Amino acid sequence: MMLSVLKHTKNPVKFWFLKNYLSPQFKDFIPRMAERYGFEYELVQYKWPRWLHGQTEKQKLIWAYKILFLDVLFLLNIKKIIFVDANQVVRTDMKELLEEPLDGAPYGYTPFCDSRTDMDGFK
Numbered sequence: 223m224m225l226s227v228l229k230h231t232k233n234p235v236k237f238w239f240l241k242n243y244l245s246p247q248f249k250d251f252i253p254r255m256a257e258r259y260g261f262e263y264e265l266v267q268y269k270w271p272r273w274l275h276g277q278t279e280k281q282k283l284i285w286a287y288k289i290l291f292l293d294v295l296f297l298l299n300i301k302k303i304i305f306v307d308a309n310q311v312v313r314t315d316m317k318e319l320l321e322e323p324l325d326g327a328p329y330g331y332t333p334f335c336d337s338r339t340d341m342d343g344f345k
Contacts, residue, residue: 223306223307223308223309223310223311223312224237224255224259224261225259226310226311226312226313227306227312227316228259228260228261229312230312230313230314230315230316231315231316231317232315233315233317234261234262235261235262235316236261236262236263236264237261237262237263237264238263238264238265238266238295238296238303239252239263239264239265239266240265240266240267240284240287240295241265241266241267242267242287243280243283243284244265249265266295266296267295268287268291268294268295270283274290288305302320302324304316304319304320
């Protein structure tokens with residue numbers, strides 16, 4: 223995913239990673255990769271609140287962090303965040319998505335597999 227983002231843009235890129243779910247090997251590797259490919263990165267984390275029902279399934283935890291805690295994971299001066307799953311391949315410059323007006327909406331989503339007609343039944 224990361225290399226596909228970098229391949230399709232001439233603009234600076236910064237990746238944020240949920241520190242809680244990275245392997246020690248990835249944490250060791252990411253500084254070298256950032257230097258080689260010229261991107262910025264930051265590790266973010268947030269401790270699960272005691273008052274919120276805990277999740278035991280790792281995938282549900284990750285989804286909760288992506289949806290529930292965006293306002294506390296990132297600095298308030300960040301205008302937009304583009305979430306890309308690790309297994310996705312980016313086929314265009316993400317700057318287009320960054321510049322898309324949300325007209326006050328808190329979230330924006332790309333069309334689901336818009337260019338793949340074999341996915342029409344799942345839209």
